[in-house]
Amino acid sequence: VYRAHDARLGRDVAIKLLVRDSEPALQRFLREARILAQLQHPGIPPVFEVDQHEGRAYLAIHYVAGTSLEEMQLSRTRAAEVVRDAARAVQYAHEQGVIHRDLKPANMLVDAQGRVFVLDFGMAKAIDAMPALTETGEILGTPAYMAPEQAQGFAADERSDVYGLGATLYRLLAGVAPYQGRDPLDVARRVAATPPEPLPEVDALAGIVGRAMA
Incomplete structure (x- = not known):
């Protein structure tokens, strides 16, 4: 770009x-x-x-002059606000019949005025065009932030985007992605097989992340 x-x-x-x-x-x-x-x-x-x-x-x-969430360190309150704003854009896309399929910190930017933007719809697809499985069985998305069904080769849906938002909030709160691995394939295997390490139950945000990634 x-x-x-x-x-x-x-x-x-x-x-x-x-x-x-x-x-x-x-x-x-x-x-x-x-x-x-x-x-x-x-x-x-x-x-x-x-x-x-x-x-x-x-x-x-x-052109959005801003910083990606991948590069930012935010307070817990600000992290929740940013993901909330991103979720509103994603909800709008869903209402128009579109799912993103690759939500992650690198695809969300905050500009100097604090406005949040969801970027890179290159993986997006119309909801009514989604098959039960991906056309080739390939894994589409970024393993560390994809839902388990995506990691298993199943087609994403609106719930997969909710998971991506939850995984993004997890990254902002914990400072690390929900899953780590030797390589993308190893990460995808972990996503498909095990739940992420739970966040400390210090406030309601941990519960929100848990429900989004359930």
Whole structure:
């Protein structure tokens, strides 16, 4: 993803280039463009343009000058507020029939005004288009934050996004991801087989995380 300036309209944009030159990759890329185009929410950066340049497809999205949750250390109260705001954007997407499928701290940004944005809908898909299993049985998402059913190769649904929000709050509260492992496959195996290490029951937030990741 690159930052660029649209001289015609006088605004900065984020340019997302298609890396892999294959038909499946192009279709996923175009699906993200279509999904973003139908989502109109303050917490979801809008898409401005999808086109090709020198044979490479690109997506121009509203540029968010902010910091990802992966890079932030927040108080417990602020962590809860940020994930709450992200959850509102995700709920809106669900109401429009779209699930994200890859919610994690790196895909959530906070700008200088404290506004929260949910990014990277490249894995998203329409709810009514979801099969019971992924088309190839592949694992889609980031293992440390994916729901157990995703780690087992089953298709994600709205509950999987709730899990991703809970796992993100877990990371903000504990300072580490819910699962660790030697490599992504090892992490996915742990996610599928065992519950995460519980957070200390110091306040209601631990219970919220537990319910979201149940």
